[in-house]
Amino acid sequence: xxxxxxxxxxxxxxxxxxxxxxxxxxxxxxxxxxxxxxxxxxxxxxxxxxxxxxxxxxxxxxxxxxxxxxxxxxxxxxxxxxxxxxxxxxxxxxxxxxxxxxxxxxxxxxxxxxxxxxxxxxxxxxxxxxxxxxxxxxxxxxxxxxxxxxxxxxxxxxxxxxxxxxxxxxxxxxxxxxxxxxxxxxxxxxxxxxxxxxxxxxxxxxxxxxxxxxxxxxxxxxxxxxxxxxxxxxxxxxxxxxxxxxxxxxxxxxxxxxxxxxxxxxxxxxxxxxxxxxxxxxxxxxxxxxxxxxxxxxxxxxxxxxxxxxxxxxxxxxxxxxxxxxxxxxxxxxxxxxxxxx
Amino acid sequence: xxxxxxxxxxxxxxxxxxxxxxxxxxxxxxxxxxxxxxxxxxxxxxxxxxxxxxxxxxxxxxxxxxxxxxxxxxxxxxxxxxxxxxxxxxxxxxxxxxxxxxxxxxxxxxxxxxxxxxxxxxxxxxxxxxxxxxxxxxxxxxxxxxxxxxxxxxxxxxxxxxxxxxxxxxxxxxxxxxxxxxxxxxxxxxxxxxxxxxxxxxxxxxxxxxxxxxxxxxxxxxxxxxxxxxxxxxxxxxxxxxxxxxxxxxxxxxxxxxxxxxxxxxxxxxxxxxxxxxxxxxxxxxxxxxxxxxxxxxxxxxxxxxxxxxxxxxxxxxxxxxxxxxxxxxxxxxxxxxxxxx
DNA sequence: CTGAAAGCGCTAACAT
DNA sequence: ATGTTAGCGCTTTCAG
Numbered sequence: 097x098x099x100x101x102x103x104x105x106x107x108x109x110x111x112x113x114x115x116x117x118x119x120x121x122x123x124x125x126x127x128x129x130x131x132x133x134x135x136x137x138x139x140x141x142x143x144x145x146x147x148x149x150x151x152x153x154x155x156x157x158x159x160x161x162x163x164x165x166x167x168x169x170x171x172x173x174x175x176x177x178x179x180x181x182x183x184x185x186x187x188x189x190x191x192x193x194x195x196x197x198x199x200x201x202x203x204x205x206x207x208x209x210x211x212x213x214x215x216x217x218x219x220x221x222x223x224x225x226x227x228x229x230x231x232x233x234x235x236x237x238x239x240x241x242x243x244x245x246x247x248x249x250x251x252x253x254x255x256x257x258x259x260x261x262x263x264x265x266x267x268x269x270x271x272x273x274x275x276x277x278x279x280x281x282x283x284x285x286x287x288x289x290x291x292x293x294x295x296x297x298x299x300x301x302x303x304x305x306x307x308x309x310x311x312x313x314x315x316x317x318x319x320x321x322x323x324x325x326x327x328x329x330x331x332x333x334x335x336x337x338x339x340x341x342x343x344x345x346x347x348x349x350x351x352x353x354x355x356x357x358x359x360x361x362x363x364x365x366x367x368x369x370x371x372x373x374x375x376x377x378x379x380x381x382x383x384x385x386x387x388x389x390x391x392x393x394x395x396x397x398x399x400x401x402x403x404x405x406x407x408x409x410x411x412x413x414x415x416x417x418x419x420x421x422x423x424x425x426x427x428x429x430x431x432x433x434x435x436x437x438x
Numbered sequence: 439x440x441x442x443x444x445x446x447x448x449x450x451x452x453x454x455x456x457x458x459x460x461x462x463x464x465x466x467x468x469x470x471x472x473x474x475x476x477x478x479x480x481x482x483x484x485x486x487x488x489x490x491x492x493x494x495x496x497x498x499x500x501x502x503x504x505x506x507x508x509x510x511x512x513x514x515x516x517x518x519x520x521x522x523x524x525x526x527x528x529x530x531x532x533x534x535x536x537x538x539x540x541x542x543x544x545x546x547x548x549x550x551x552x553x554x555x556x557x558x559x560x561x562x563x564x565x566x567x568x569x570x571x572x573x574x575x576x577x578x579x580x581x582x583x584x585x586x587x588x589x590x591x592x593x594x595x596x597x598x599x600x601x602x603x604x605x606x607x608x609x610x611x612x613x614x615x616x617x618x619x620x621x622x623x624x625x626x627x628x629x630x631x632x633x634x635x636x637x638x639x640x641x642x643x644x645x646x647x648x649x650x651x652x653x654x655x656x657x658x659x660x661x662x663x664x665x666x667x668x669x670x671x672x673x674x675x676x677x678x679x680x681x682x683x684x685x686x687x688x689x690x691x692x693x694x695x696x697x698x699x700x701x702x703x704x705x706x707x708x709x710x711x712x713x714x715x716x717x718x719x720x721x722x723x724x725x726x727x728x729x730x731x732x733x734x735x736x737x738x739x740x741x742x743x744x745x746x747x748x749x750x751x752x753x754x755x756x757x758x759x760x761x762x763x764x765x766x767x768x769x770x771x772x773x774x775x776x777x778x779x780x
Numbered sequence: 781c782t783g784a785a786a787g788c789g790c791t792a793a794c795a796t
Numbered sequence: 797a798t799g800t801t802a803g804c805g806c807t808t809t810c811a812g
Binding site for chain 2: 797798799800801803804805806
């Protein structure tokens with residue numbers, strides 16, 4: 097259990113002072129080449145490592161980014177985090193991850209510990225139920241860059257990086273209509289989250305633009321799980337006049353729908369078309385493969401991290417929303433009248 | 439952009455000293471109830487938050503766990519991390535995640551920054567190519583608990599939490615044999631990683647115990663990707679005497695195998711059986727669903743974190759290996775002679 | 781070009 | 797029950 101080497105130790109050994117060591121290690125111009133070289137060599141030899149806790153205390157902040165997401169083990173978020181970590185690493189930053197489990201209290205607790213640990217910035221995707229943004233405001237009040245991605249608050253003056261959910265949903269539903277589906281149901285998420293509201297609006301717009309009627313009973317709010325998708329589809333298909341297509345705000349519930357329909361021998365896409373949302377990894381592996389809307393998680397992560405670094409460098413705060421255009425991915429589950437091998 | 443409140447501020451306001459504030463906030467017994475209450479109230483009112491950077495500097499370590507994994511956006515690792523974060527959160531700890539991309543240099547760099555940031559412990563799953571463990575030894579030498587999970591070094595005296603890969607593989611291959619498959623190929627991973635070596639041994643043992651011959655050309659080392667699985671299966675099926683089953687050390691290559699066979703209209707499981715490894719989320723969604731071996735990532739994560747906390751509390755270091763028993767999950771891809779609806 | 785000294789915020793050993 | 801003091805390791809202003 098070796099003792100940690102400090103700049104004091106190096107200073108003593110070179111018969112100089114900590115300040116010189118520190119400066120040399122940072123290539124301070126006012127230190128002679130010779131000294132700089134000597135210091136760096138000794139540092140390497142003694143296996144010196146900065147104590148970044150000490151630096152952070154001095155500097156008032158650390159080279160760390162905090163990330164708060166509802167859960168880590170979801171394709172989309174895992175990709176986002178991976179993207180964030182990539183960019184952070186390139187910039188010599190660490191990433192602290194926190195999962196909120198969609199619970200407001202956990203979010204608040206995480207905010208507090210992140211502030212306590214002196215993070216240089218916080219990237220957040222909100223939980224389902226978060227409607228009070230005051231806890232997040234504390235972050236910005238302390239001058240810590242705060243960036244929302246994916247699930248962002250609607251009205252707050254903040255930096256948001258989101259998908260154009262409305263456009264994504266519009267594309268999806270328009271595609272279904274073009275494939276000849278007429279009675280398209282929508283499984284939507286809680287509308288306190290803008291992204292679900294947007295998806296619903298995209299759905300509505302597409303129907304209206306095509307001159308199709310909107311039926312309230314075909315629009316069902318749910319918790320985006322596979323089970324819910326299964327159960328809702330069961331219910332929908334028992335209507336006297338059941339839908340001939342389902343557009344879901346979540347791939348998971350789209351999968352649930354698919355499983356129910358398969359169980360009931362209702363043919364997808366011949367009898368019922370399905371389009372999900374998110375391009376979860378599994379969607380290209382179902383039988384038939386699920387059409388969906390891709391949100392390119394890794395890119396969102398990278399982009400969010402980049403915006404953070406920009407923000408850190410800049411000294412003016414400009415609230416802004418960066419909207420990335422999602423991509424419709426057409427697979428078999430919505431390709432009516434197409435012959436594809438099984 | 440408000441200034442941060444410190445214990446000095448609180449002390450001044452209550453006309454006392456920082457030590458009293460500190461003690462009160464920590465429920466030190468030598469502080470009067472009245473004072474403790476007063477302090478806590480003021481702290482809340484002024485929105486005080488510890489500066490854990492300062493505490494960490496004092497204490498010589500922070501309430502942070504470092505985690506190094508090859509990549510975050512893989513079901514298994516995302517689950518492990520999620521499990522780690524759960525337990526860490528319960529204990530008031532933060533989690534810094536680092537991805538190595540299976541690159542040794544990145545691992546080393548992450549080790550250095552983790553040590554620099556004064557993490558209380560490090561949990562690691564090694565990259566493919568890591569054969570030199572010296573960089574990791576530095577962690578233990580500093581008295582920082584180091585725990586390997588999943589991909590652990592073979593000979594080092596360390597704490598390891600691994601699956602019983604041999605037993606898992608054995609179960610898988612035995613199952614294939616029981617289903618009547620006779621010529622079982624094995625797509626194996628690089629054998630410098632014990633877990634792949636173990637899986638191969640389980641495969642070999644199962645063949646031997648069943649009195650089946652071992653054919654070297656049916657054992658192919660690969661990089662565990664879907665593409666590799668696809669290509670290798672293509673090659674295998676062109677043999678004069680092709681295999682009638684495939685046991686892969688990875689679900690991804692098992693999937694590749696499945697896709698190739700489907701393309702070629704070779705029936706799974708009737709003509710060729712497949713069993714993968716890891717129980718990736720997608721395996722229950724393929725057509726047919728993939729049999730696989732479950733490694734319960736979330737539990738490994740939780741368990742690793744628990745072991746870390748034990749280790750931190752204890753003052754003797756006992757190298758040990760904790761072996762969790764994986765579970766064979768039989769799905770359609772290996773159920774020969776079974777009639778299941780499509 | 782280098783040194784001296786102060787201080788980031790917190791905690792704990794040592795007073796009182 | 798509370799105050800005093802020192803110091804964790806680093807950086808940086810000020811001085812030389």
